[in-house]
Every structure is written in C-alpha cells, then in structure tokens.
Amino acid sequence: MNDPTMAVATPAETPAGSIYDIGYRRYEGPRLGRAHAVRSMFSYSLRSAYGIGRGTRAKIAPLLLLTLAAIPAIAILAALALLRQFPGGEAFEEELPIRYDTYFGTITTFLILFCAAQAPELFGRDQRHSLLALYFARALRRTDYALARIGGLVAALLIFLLVPQAILFLGRVLLSADVLDGVAGELPALAPLLGQAALAALLLGGLSMAVSAFTPRRAYAVAGIIALFIIPSIVAGVVVGLGSRDVGRWLVLLSPTSILDGTNAFLFDTPLGGSFEGIALGLPDVAYFAAAAVGIVGSIAISIRRLARLTA
C-alpha cells in the first residue's frame, strides 16, 4: 500500500474492487437547479438575438437594423435643433411626422425584419444541430426552454423598440432650456410608450417564435413570419378600402400590425388613421386589446405545445 497512486484511487474499506476503481467521483458542489437554467437560457437567448457571443456575421443584421430604427429619432432631433435656430421655427415642431406616438409605425418594417432574422435563429439552430436532447437532459424542462427562448426574443424586441424612443426622449429633454422642465414635459408620454412597446414585443415576438417552432429550415420560417405580419394588413386594407367593413373588421383583427396600430392609437389617444385612410372601422378599443391578448397567449401556447411534442 505504499504506492502513491493506489493510495489516492482506493479507499481502504473497499479492497476487493480496487483494480477497477479509477477514481471517478460524484459532483458534490452546489447544483444551481432549474431556475438558474431558465435564467441562463433567457440571457443566452437575449445575447444571441443581438449576436453577442457569436461571430461577427451574426452581429451584422441585428445591429444594422437597430441602427436603422434609431436613424429617424436622430434625424428628427437634428431637425428640431435646426428649427430652433430660426425665428418662429417652433411653430413647425408640432407638425414634424416623427413623435412618440408615430414611432412604432415608423419602424415597423425594421421590427418585422428583426423578428424574421432572429426568431428562426433562436428556435431553428437547436433543431438543425440536434441540440435539444442535450438541453432536455439537464434541469431545464421543455416548457422552460420554450418560455426562456421566447422571453429572450421579447426582451430583445423591447430593447429594439425602446432604444430609439430613449434617444428621442433624451434629445427632447436636452433641447429644452430647463432640463427639469423638459423632463416634466416629456413624462406623460412615458406610460403609453412603455405599454405599447411591451404589447408590440410580446405579440410580434410570440407570433414569430410560434412560426419558427414549426420548421427548423430558416427559409420557411422567414417567409412564414413575413407573410404572417405583412399580408393580413394589406388584405384588410384592400377589403376595407372597397367598403366592405364587416369582413374588413375581422381581417383587421387578424393582422398583427393592425392590432398594434389600434392599441397605439388608444394608448396615445390619437385618431386611428394611417393605413386605412381614415375609414372608421367602428371597432371598440377593447377589441384591439382582446385580439392582442389572444395573439400573445395563443402563440406562446402553440410554441410550448410544439416543443412538448418535438422529438429531441
């Protein structure tokens, strides 16, 4: 028993099995558990939605889109600053087309592209590379996985929606001579802004994840997301434009972007115009919120159900 390697490998009380005991030991450190696994999955998803922790090529699309989404805010601040230089320029300020209430409509295209680019990455890559079995062998359950992934995209979309608005907010505050006065002047916009951003992130994020849960192939998921987000509003626009409001009303409530237009108009208390050229649809405000809620809950349920049935 003077051999040092034997002394490490075999405890004295089990001499019989000593040849085969090569010293494997159980992990006895702290186990971080399910909650920690969900948190890690969430933050990992959020990071990878912006390409953080991935290669340069994965960063290009999300960061370029975020930049494009912020350009209107920067441009309008430049215009505001310029107008202040002219006597009577303030009169035009209310006429400028980019405000808190119009910003969501302004960047919808970028937002949709962001969903189409990143949602299939979050659900599709794990399926393509057969990684699901590895995840599910851990403390993470299938529902946790789905919720954490969806949460990651929703958080990424929230950032996407709020960064340009924050630029606009800060810029407008700094443009006023008295900063405290400026903050007070801009504060009323804060609540509708946050509410609308949360609704948009949840609805578009949930729906695009539901689409991409169904196909690991990026091309189909991308086409499906774009078709789902853009075509219903065009169809609704055509039908409403023809004057057939009964059908049009239902089509509007099937179109995610039109639903968000409706909630936006209510939250900011502005008339619902834009895509339907002022044709009164006569839909109660609550209908838009109900449709949004159905869309959010339904899409998340579909993703969870799909993940539960997927062979890992």
Added chain:
Amino acid sequence: MIFSEVARVTLRALLGRRRTILMLLLAGIPILVGLLVRANSSGVSDVGPTLDGLVIRIVLPLVALVFGTAALGSELEDGTAVHLLTKPIRRSTIVLAKVAVAGTLTALLLVPSTVIAALLIGRAGVGSEAALAMGVGVLVGSYVYVAVFATLSVLTSRGLIIGLGYALIWEGLLAGVLPGSQAFSVREYVRGIAELLAPSTMDSMGGGAGALYAAVALVAAIVIGSLRLAAYEVRGAE
C-alpha cells in the same frame, strides 16, 4: 444536355412537399382577395394599385426569395453543391439552369394567380387589360427577382435576410424617401412593364424604360452570379 439535367435535379429539389404547400398558400392569397372583392362588390377600377400593393410588393418577392435562395444558396450552405461543382460543368450553365427553373416555378405559380385576381377584382372592361399587363409584368419580374436573389445567395451566406431587406427597405421604404433609388428596384421595373402595356392600369416612376432596366438587371445578376460561382472554391470535407 447538361443544362436540362441540372434543371431536372433542381426542379426535384425545389418541389419539396412543405415548400410547395407554403408557396401555393402564398400564391392563393391574391385569388382569395379577388374572391373577397367579388363577393362584396362588382369590382373596382383601380386594379393596378390594388395588385401592386399585394402581389408586386410582397407575394412576388417572397416567393422568388424562397425559390431563388433555395435553388443555389441552400445547396452551397449544406454542402451538397459540391457534387455539382466538382463535375465538369460550366459554372455559368449551373447558374442559368437554376435561375431558369426557379424563375419558371415562380412564374407558374404567380402569373395565373395574378391574372385570376385581376379578372376578379377589375370591373367589367378594366379587368382583362389589367390582367394581361400585370401578368406579363409578374412573368418578367419572376425571373429578374429570382436571378437577383439567387446571385445574392451565392455572394453571401445571409442572402435570405439581405434579399428581404432589399425588398422591404430598399424597394419599400426608400421609394417614398429617395425616389432616385428606385432605378435599382425590380418592383419599379415590373410596374413600368405593366404601365407600358396598359397605361391606365399603373403609374410607375420610370415608365416603359422599366422593360430595358429589367433586361439589364437580369443579365447583370446572372453574370455576377456566374462569375462568383466560377471563383467558388470547393474545399475538402471537414
């Protein structure tokens, strides 16, 4: 001979079950809108703008994007293109065959759908002229879009999202802000061709010159795609 063989293989690859169903659904949407319009009124006179917003702006680029990138890019991405690229086939023949097949498939799906939708939406007398003009426009547009997107998918590995950005941002948002940018917009070419055939149907920025631009764009896309594919190095299996 080689051309038809490459075309046959491409056709079989493109007609996957899921893809076909998804594309048929997309192609069915204009017809569905036509039926909705017909059910609620006796048709409208502005067929052009209605179909422009739906077919030329979204459905055509989307279908062409899926077929165009699937014909070449996805093969390069998953590595099966090696079997084609290591054979003694001119690379330009490969690009030509792929674009021809994907473009024909896109046109086969969308031209009938556009024509039927135009006939359904248009008021009596307006519909048939618009149907012809839009049908020809979509026919040409199918090949140009597919050629552009196929070339994009050879040039970059993110051809899908870049093509989408081109269709939605460049052809969509920039058209309102920077009209000059639309000299490089396939959508404007299609609208121009429709205007050339039926001036009352459509009002495009470039007018009839769109037909010429479309031809130039088609040739340019195929040449660039061929040159890039010709320089494509097949690397050893990892």
